[in-house]
Amino acid sequence: xxxxLVSPFNTWAKEAIPVAEDPEIEKRMLALTVxxxxxxCQNESIADSRAEFxxxxxxxxxxxxxxxxxxxxxxxxxxxxxxxxVLYNPPMKPTxxxxxxxxxxxxxxxxxxxxxxxxxxxLQIEDVALSPxxxxxxxxxxxxxxxxxxx
Numbered sequence: 001x002x003x004x005l006v007s008p009f010n011t012w013a014k015e016a017i018p019v020a021e022d023p024e025i026e027k028r029m030l031a032l033t034v035x036x037x038x039x040x041c042q043n044e045s046i047a048d049s050r051a052e053f054x055x056x057x058x059x060x061x062x063x064x065x066x067x068x069x070x071x072x073x074x075x076x077x078x079x080x081x082x083x084x085x086v087l088y089n090p091p092m093k094p095t096x097x098x099x100x101x102x103x104x105x106x107x108x109x110x111x112x113x114x115x116x117x118x119x120x121x122x123l124q125i126e127d128v129a130l131s132p133x134x135x136x137x138x139x140x141x142x143x144x145x146x147x148x149x150x151x
Contacts, residue, residue, distance in 0.1 A: 025062055025065050025066065026062075028065055028071075029058060029061045029062055029065060030047050031071075032061055032071055032074060032075065033045060033046035033047035033054075033057070033058060033061065034047045035087065035088050035089070036057070036075075036078065036086055036087065036088070037085065037086055037087065037088055038051055038053060038054045038057075039053060039082060039085065039086060040052075040053045040054070041054075045088070046058060057078070061074055064077065075087075084096055084099075
């Protein structure tokens, strides 16, 4: 009976992610993947991500390290394959100019719009003068309120 209840859980278990036999390869692979973005998670580096995509990229990097490729060659291979988005710090070039300056431009547009809106709003607000009767009525109400608190 116990064996019957436990058997479905065996199918859910995954095999442990293989680690390189050589600690130097693993160290170099981790150094490379810290600066590369997981395209599935998008807010995690490939070194930190547990997505299948990141596992595949780490395996591919290990294979290229074993093939004596330089770090630049490996990164260029990934950029050629996945684009500049795979880099956390993409290079400055015409296709990535919006990545670099887009947030600043949007902030400036928003700030300018806010200033224009507030200036127009200030001009629309009319300063209303109270008549002498309204002033006397307000003073009477304030005096009533003060008398009520003193009692």
